[in-house]
Amino acid sequence: MTIAAGGDRQVQVRTTKMSVTNILARVATSEAVKPLLLILVILIGWDLAIRMFGIPAYLIPAPLDVVEQIVLQWPLLLRESLPTLYATLCGFALSALIGIPLALLIASSRLIESYLYPLLVFSQSIPKVAIAPLFVVWFGFGMLPKVIVAFLLGVFPVIVSTVLALKSIDAEMIDLARSMRSGPLRTFLQIRLPHAMPGIFGGLKVSITLAVVGAVVGEFVGSNSGIGYLLQIANGNFDLPLMFAALFVLSMMGVLLFWILDAIEGLLVPWHESRRRDLREGA
Amino acid sequence: MTYAFAARPVIAQSAPVMTAEAHISIDAVTKIYQTKSGQVESLRPIDLSIRRGEFLAVVGPSGCGKSTLLKLVAGLTSATSGTISIGGKAVSEPPDGVGIVFQNPVLLPWKTVRENVMLQIRMRGLDPAKYADAAQRLLKTAGLEGFEKSYPWELSGGMKQRASICRALVHDPEVLLMDEPFGALDAMTREKMNAELQRIWAESRKTVMLITHSIPEAVYLADRVVVMSSRPGTIEAIYDIDLPRPRPLSVMGEPAFIRYTQDIRKHFFAQGDLDH
Known part of the structure; x- marks a missing residue:
């Protein structure tokens, strides 16, 4: 009997311990905390590495220095991020407005596809960084070349994803539409387009992160404002903390834009397989 | 009977x-x-x-x-x-x-069961108001009452096919x-x-x-x-x-x-x- 009682107590102790670790585990695995936790681990590793190996500040700055620079230079960073954001959004908007209709054309006709698609792939293989200076020569200093580079980088994933999404529709679904005597426009609006929405959003999400890269590349080669410009200045002055701070702001911009798109997708395409998990768990 | x-x-x-x-x-x-x-x-x-x-x-x-x-x-x-x-x-x-029931239910995942049934009416350009009762009656006959606002992926295979039968019959072919x-x-x-x-x-x-x-x-x-x-x-x-x-x-x-x-x-x- 005493053994049994002792056993019980042990079990009890274990369960309370379990519940504490459970709570910790739950906090640690919640969706919002996971990436932050990983960032924290990386920051600690970064700091430790600098201390242990004595890496000089002109090679890699300490994380605290970067944080300090972010706080100190916040007004500057914010001011310079606006032109970059503007160029990114313009390039992205162009990617969507031109890429999606182009994809519709390609998906609707074999003939157009055979003419246009190889050319698009060919043009995509040209490194944008290499031809960016050309746009400065053509369109001058300022906003336009940045927007064009952002567009050129952003448009390709939109086209590829949209074409794939439009083409991957069941023959039975098209038969269904035909059996209902639906015209091509109604079939497109009611069936083909909604069916392609998840794929289109997949392309848009890749596009917006590439548009950020495009805008910065544009600023590298011909601009006197923006995060790209700031990066070049910081690089020239060996101001590594400022450079890292600028990179941080840039990354945050990419993440933020991606999240916004993701939220819009959640509103427009709540039915897709990738979004049903929460509903299933709730059920 | x-x-x-x-x-x-x-x-x-x-x-x-x-x-x-x-x-x-x-x-x-x-x-x-x-x-x-x-x-x-x-x-x-x-x-x-x-x-x-x-x-x-x-x-x-x-x-x-x-x-x-x-x-x-x-x-x-x-x-x-x-x-x-x-x-x-x-x-x-x-x-x-003519109404057709296909091998697969081919229900549109972004539409509810009722909207899927009414698709037949909308795609044919018929007046949805006239067929709303017919749709409801068919759904009831098919044992889908209470599932009108569910999405296809929330239904079992048999229920999906029943919904597609309702869709094939709603315009009274x-x-x-x-x-x-x-x-x-x-x-x-x-x-x-x-x-x-x-x-x-x-x-x-x-x-x-x-x-x-x-x-x-x-x-x-x-x-x-x-x-x-x-x-x-x-x-x-x-x-x-x-x-x-x-x-x-x-x-x-x-x-x-x-x-x-x-x-x-x-x-x-x-x-x-x-x-x-």
Whole structure:
């Protein structure tokens, strides 16, 4: 009997311990905390590495220095991020407005596809960084070349994803539409387009992160404002903390834009397989 | 509830009397597919009449062209030669008074069950207000009451196919075409669906053409069972199923039922297409 009682107590102790670790585990695995936790681990590793190996500040700055620079230079960073954001959004908007209709054309006709698609792939293989200076020569200093580079980088994933999404529709679904005597426009609006929405959003999400890269590349080669410009200045002055701070702001911009798109997708395409998990768990 | 057609006289297929009351007539229809490796003959000349209000089942080995036959009647593909007419009108494109149930439910995942049923109305450009009651009644008949606002992925396989049957019937077509509609369901759900389909048909009296690879399903549901040979598909035999309606599921154990299934199965033995 005493053994049994002792056993019980042990079990009890274990369960309370379990519940504490459970709570910790739950906090640690919640969706919002996971990436932050990983960032924290990386920051600690970064700091430790600098201390242990004595890496000089002109090679890699300490994380605290970067944080300090972010706080100190916040007004500057914010001011310079606006032109970059503007160029990114313009390039992205162009990617969507031109890429999606182009994809519709390609998906609707074999003939157009055979003419246009190889050319698009060919043009995509040209490194944008290499031809960016050309746009400065053509369109001058300022906003336009940045927007064009952002567009050129952003448009390709939109086209590829949209074409794939439009083409991957069941023959039975098209038969269904035909059996209902639906015209091509109604079939497109009611069936083909909604069916392609998840794929289109997949392309848009890749596009917006590439548009950020495009805008910065544009600023590298011909601009006197923006995060790209700031990066070049910081690089020239060996101001590594400022450079890292600028990179941080840039990354945050990419993440933020991606999240916004993701939220819009959640509103427009709540039915897709990738979004049903929460509903299933709730059920 | 007794049904007048329970005592329907057996009419031989070749009797010319048939054409007078034929709802769907298929005359000397052939179908040849052009593929990269050449021509594939799918259907040899097929002659078949389906009476108004008749439930006709077509069985045959896979690849015998029975689905092609249904697509021809549905106007989804055109015949290489021969003509098909529904109610005296030649079929050249999908006709008005036809509803189709496909192999898969093909419900749109972004629409609710009710919206999926009403799709038939919206796509045809009909007035949704006029058909809202019909949709609700059908959903109730199909046991989907309470699921009108559910999405297809929240339903079981049987429920999805029932919703697609509602969609095929909502515009009150004269003809219902079904292409192996229960092929993907488990045996028990399938029997239940068969019983429900019989009830829906008895209430609505549509002309039905059901393509199936299940011999018991064909015998249980149909007035006549058409047996097709393997490719190129031709009509090998037609059986009049003289079992009283409504047929309970237990009819499947009765000697008459078993005799029909055995007779039909013999054709497949002879063709060497039955491997179980």
